Amino acid sequence: MSKHVAIVGGGVVGLATAYALVREGHEVSLCDSHAQVAQETSFANGGQLSYRYVSPLADAGVPFKALAWMLQGDAAPLKFHLRLEPRQWRWCLSFLAACRSSVNRRNTGHLLRLALHSQQVLAQWRAQDGLGDFAWRSNGKLVVYRNAASLRQAAGKLSEAAGQRLLDAAQCLALEPALEGMGGQLAGGIYSADDEVADCLRFCQVLEQRLQASGRYRRLGGRPATGFEQASGRIRALRLGDESIAADAFVLAAGNRSAGLARSLGLHLPIYPLKGYSLTLPLAQDAIAPEVSVTDFDHKVVYARLDRQFRVAAMVDIGARDAHPSARRLSALRRLGERTFPHAGDYRQAEAWAGLRPCTPQGTPLLGATALSNLWLNSGHGSLGFTLACASGQILSELISGRASPISLEGLSLPQCHSR
Ligand SMILES: Cc1cc2nc3c(=O)[nH]c(=O)nc-3n(C[C@H](O)[C@H](O)[C@H](O)COP(=O)(O)OP(=O)(O)OC[C@H]3O[C@@H](n4cnc5c(N)ncnc54)[C@H](O)[C@@H]3O)c2cc1C
Known part of the structure; x- marks a missing residue:
C-alpha cells in the first residue's frame, strides 16, 4: 500500500x-x-564509493597515534579541540572504548555488509533507471602505505573474499604510474579493483x-x-x-x-560532527594524476578524478564549532597534495571546502x-x-x-x- x-x-x-x-x-x-x-x-566530499575499504576510525592504537598527530601541526590527520561540552566528552569516551581490534573487526564487518549491498543497489538504479551523468566510474581504489609496519598490519586484515589484493611498491607503480612522485617512500598498497568513484x-x-x-x-x-x-x-x-x-x-x-x-x-x-576539508582543482591539460582513486594511508588523504576535476580530501577536526574552513588546515592540505601529485593541476586555483561528518563513536x-x-x-x-x-x-x-x-x-x- x-x-x-x-x-x-x-x-x-x-x-x-x-x-x-x-x-x-x-x-x-x-x-x-x-x-x-x-x-x-x-557537497564536496572525497567522491569515493569505497565499498571495500570501510574500517572505522576507532581502532587499536589510534589513541596513541592521535597523540603523535597532535605534534604534527596543521598537516596532522587529526586535531582535537577540547570543549566545555559534556556531549563531546561522552562521545570521546565511547570512541576510546571502541578503539579495540575486536570492536573494529566487528564494526568493519557490519560496514562491509552494508557497503557491498550499496554497490548492488546503485548498480541496479543505474542499469534500470539510467540516472544520468554524475562522474561515476568503476576505477578501483588503491590504499598506499609509506610505512612497512602499517602495511603489514593492513595486510593481516585484507579481505580477499571481497576482492582486495596486496601489492608491493613496484606493483603499485605499475598499476598507477602517477604515484611516481611518492618515489622511494612507497612501501606498498591494498587494491580493491571493484571500488568506484563519483561526484556526490x-x-x-x-x-x-x-x-x-x-x-x-x-x-x-x-x-x-x-x-x-x-x-x-x-x-x-x-x-x-x-x-x-x-x-x-x-x-x-x-x-x-x-x-x-x-x-x-x-x-x-x-x-558528533567531525570536520574535514577538500580541495577541487581543474585537471591540467597534460595532467599527471591518478586514474584509480588513491588513499594515502599515513597522511589520511584521499585523491579522486571527477571528470576534468581533481578532488583532494582529508583531515579530522574533533571539536570544530562550525563548518567554516580553516585557512591553515587548507594550506597544509594543498602542500600535501602538491607533494604527492605535483602535476595534477594548479593547486592555487583549487576551490576549498569544509564539511562536518555526522559520526557515531563506532x-x-x-x-x-x-x-x-x-x-x-x-x-x-x-x-x-x-x-x-x-x-x-x-x-x-x-x-x-x-x-x-x-x-x-x-x-x-x-x-x-x-x-x-
Ligand atoms: C572531507 C570529507 C570527505 C568525505 N569523503 C567521503 C567519501 O569519499 N566517500 C564517502 O562515502 N563519504 C565521504 N564523506 C562523508 C559523507 O560526505 C557524509 O557521510 C554524507 O555526506 C552525510 O550525508 P547526510 O545526508 O547524512 O548529511 P548531509 O549531507 O549533511 O545532509 C543533511 C541535510 O539535512 C538538512 N537539515 C539538517 N537539519 C535540518 C532541519 N532541522 N530541517 C531541515 N533540514 C535539515 C541539512 O540542510 C542537510 O542538507 C566525507 C565527508 C567529509 C567531510
Missing part, C-alpha cells in the same frame, strides 16, 4: 531514501533548511531531477524542520514553524542535526526503527555516507513498506540508539 513519507534532510542519505521510496510507489515530502539539495556534508553533489542533483519528474515527490526547500507532533507513541506531523506536515511515516536523515531533533522526542543519538550508522512506531532513522554515516547511502535508503524503503531488511541490521541499528 502506498504511503506518504516525510523526510527531514536533503543530503545524499535523505535523497537516496526518497528515491528508493518513490521507486516503490510511495509519495515523499522532503524538507531541507536550504533552497538547494546537498548544501552541507554531501551531482549524484544528489541527478536523484532530485528524477524525483521531481516522478510526480510523487514534493520538496519543502529553504525551511528547517522545527520539531514533531506526537501522540500515542507515533508521530502525527512534522513541524515547519507554524506549518504542520502530516504523513504516514517520518524519516530523520538530517545528518549532524538529527541528534538535536531526536532529543526533542526523548531519543539520544550519539552523533563509525556505524543508525539505521531503522525507533521507539516511535512510524519514525525511522537514517543518520550517522560518518566518513562513508556517499558509499552507504543507496543501501541505507533502500533498506528504509523496504522496512517502511512492511518488509524485512534485505541484509542483517545487526550493529547498524537500534543498540546504539537508546531512549532516555
Whole structure:
C-alpha cells in the first residue's frame, strides 16, 4: 500500500531514501533548511564509493597515534579541540572504548555488509533507471602505505573474499604510474579493483531531477524542520514553524542535526560532527594524476578524478564549532597534495571546502526503527555516507513498506540508539 513519507534532510542519505521510496510507489515530502539539495556534508566530499575499504576510525592504537598527530601541526590527520561540552566528552569516551581490534573487526564487518549491498543497489538504479551523468566510474581504489609496519598490519586484515589484493611498491607503480612522485617512500598498497568513484553533489542533483519528474515527490526547500507532533507513541506531523506536515511515516536523515531533533522526542543519538576539508582543482591539460582513486594511508588523504576535476580530501577536526574552513588546515592540505601529485593541476586555483561528518563513536550508522512506531532513522554515516547511502535508503524503503531488511541490521541499528 502506498504511503506518504516525510523526510527531514536533503543530503545524499535523505535523497537516496526518497528515491528508493518513490521507486516503490510511495509519495515523499522532503524538507531541507536550504533552497538547494546537498548544501552541507554531501557537497564536496572525497567522491569515493569505497565499498571495500570501510574500517572505522576507532581502532587499536589510534589513541596513541592521535597523540603523535597532535605534534604534527596543521598537516596532522587529526586535531582535537577540547570543549566545555559534556556531549563531546561522552562521545570521546565511547570512541576510546571502541578503539579495540575486536570492536573494529566487528564494526568493519557490519560496514562491509552494508557497503557491498550499496554497490548492488546503485548498480541496479543505474542499469534500470539510467540516472544520468554524475562522474561515476568503476576505477578501483588503491590504499598506499609509506610505512612497512602499517602495511603489514593492513595486510593481516585484507579481505580477499571481497576482492582486495596486496601489492608491493613496484606493483603499485605499475598499476598507477602517477604515484611516481611518492618515489622511494612507497612501501606498498591494498587494491580493491571493484571500488568506484563519483561526484556526490551531482549524484544528489541527478536523484532530485528524477524525483521531481516522478510526480510523487514534493520538496519543502529553504525551511528547517522545527520539531514533531506526537501522540500515542507515533508521530502525527512534522513541524515547519507554524506549518504542520502530516504523513504516514517520518524519516530523520538530517545528518549532524538529527541528534538535536531526536532529543526533542526523548531519543539520544550519539552523533558528533567531525570536520574535514577538500580541495577541487581543474585537471591540467597534460595532467599527471591518478586514474584509480588513491588513499594515502599515513597522511589520511584521499585523491579522486571527477571528470576534468581533481578532488583532494582529508583531515579530522574533533571539536570544530562550525563548518567554516580553516585557512591553515587548507594550506597544509594543498602542500600535501602538491607533494604527492605535483602535476595534477594548479593547486592555487583549487576551490576549498569544509564539511562536518555526522559520526557515531563506532563509525556505524543508525539505521531503522525507533521507539516511535512510524519514525525511522537514517543518520550517522560518518566518513562513508556517499558509499552507504543507496543501501541505507533502500533498506528504509523496504522496512517502511512492511518488509524485512534485505541484509542483517545487526550493529547498524537500534543498540546504539537508546531512549532516555
Ligand atoms: C572531507 C570529507 C570527505 C568525505 N569523503 C567521503 C567519501 O569519499 N566517500 C564517502 O562515502 N563519504 C565521504 N564523506 C562523508 C559523507 O560526505 C557524509 O557521510 C554524507 O555526506 C552525510 O550525508 P547526510 O545526508 O547524512 O548529511 P548531509 O549531507 O549533511 O545532509 C543533511 C541535510 O539535512 C538538512 N537539515 C539538517 N537539519 C535540518 C532541519 N532541522 N530541517 C531541515 N533540514 C535539515 C541539512 O540542510 C542537510 O542538507 C566525507 C565527508 C567529509 C567531510
